[in-house]
Amino acid sequence: MLIKLLLYSLLYFLSACSSKEEEAPIRELPTPQQASIDRDASQAELFQRSKKLYGEQLYSVALSPLESLKIRFPSGPYFEFASLKIADAHYESGNFLDASIAYEKFAETFRNSSAADYALFQGGQSYSESYSGVGRDYSPLRKAISNYDQLIKLYPDSRFINLAQKKRQETYQKILESEFVVREFYTRLEKPEAGVAREQSLQKDLADAYKSLAQEINSTSITLSEANQLHAERGTIAE
Numbered sequence: 001m002l003i004k005l006l007l008y009s010l011l012y013f014l015s016a017c018s019s020k021e022e023e024a025p026i027r028e029l030p031t032p033q034q035a036s037i038d039r040d041a042s043q044a045e046l047f048q049r050s051k052k053l054y055g056e057q058l059y060s061v062a063l064s065p066l067e068s069l070k071i072r073f074p075s076g077p078y079f080e081f082a083s084l085k086i087a088d089a090h091y092e093s094g095n096f097l098d099a100s101i102a103y104e105k106f107a108e109t110f111r112n113s114s115a116a117d118y119a120l121f122q123g124g125q126s127y128s129e130s131y132s133g134v135g136r137d138y139s140p141l142r143k144a145i146s147n148y149d150q151l152i153k154l155y156p157d158s159r160f161i162n163l164a165q166k167k168r169q170e171t172y173q174k175i176l177e178s179e180f181v182v183r184e185f186y187t188r189l190e191k192p193e194a195g196v197a198r199e200q201s202l203q204k205d206l207a208d209a210y211k212s213l214a215q216e217i218n219s220t221s222i223t224l225s226e227a228n229q230l231h232a233e234r235g236t237i238a239e
Helices: 002-017 032-040 043-055 059-072 079-092 096-109 116-130 139-154 161-188 192-212 224-236
Strands: none
Touching: 032 059, 043 059, 043 079, 059 079, 079 096, 079 116, 096 116, 096 139, 116 139, 116 161, 139 161
16 A cells, blocks of 8 residues: 555656657658668768768668768778767667667767767667557666666766656656556456565665655756757767
8 A cells, every 4th residue: 555655656746757759750761772872982971971861851761871881981980970870860760779779889889988978868768769658568668777877877977967867767657657557457357466566576666766756856957958959969979
């Protein structure tokens, strides 16, 4: 009973921090002719082509020159640029699982990059977006929290710190909502033992969530609009 009351109070508190879902972007696909051109282009040509396509919001099409740039020129000056923009292109195309993997790989490979904290934040966002909804497997949400935690631990001076804390709380909210619905389902099926088992596994999450509520999660050093602007500006890191 106490856990249920805690769930209600936490969900009510965190609901004020929820953000509106964005519409999925329109996807485009590269042509075989483009792939052939990208195989023969120089790295400078691939860099310029990928920037142009990305700037025109043809994210899926931009993946072809970006991937060619990364694969063919691993020691070139645009390798870091390509690695990050591949993740961004997947994210903007709605391929959130691919984006999360690419962001995590970037953060691991380029720990000293000025964009490493951004990659961890976006990795968390990608995992959160890949979550299928209440009652479904929420392992992507746990991975999202892991990304936010790494950002907070590794980059304490990051502009994304407070925003990551806020997103971390919102992700906990999704986990709690999912658990609440599932345990109510077991209760209706008159299988209280299953509900009790899930409740026990959730207690650590509750403890972590309430501990984090002591922080000022509504104050951010960077707003969502500023984060979006920074996201767009990341295309210039290799210039």
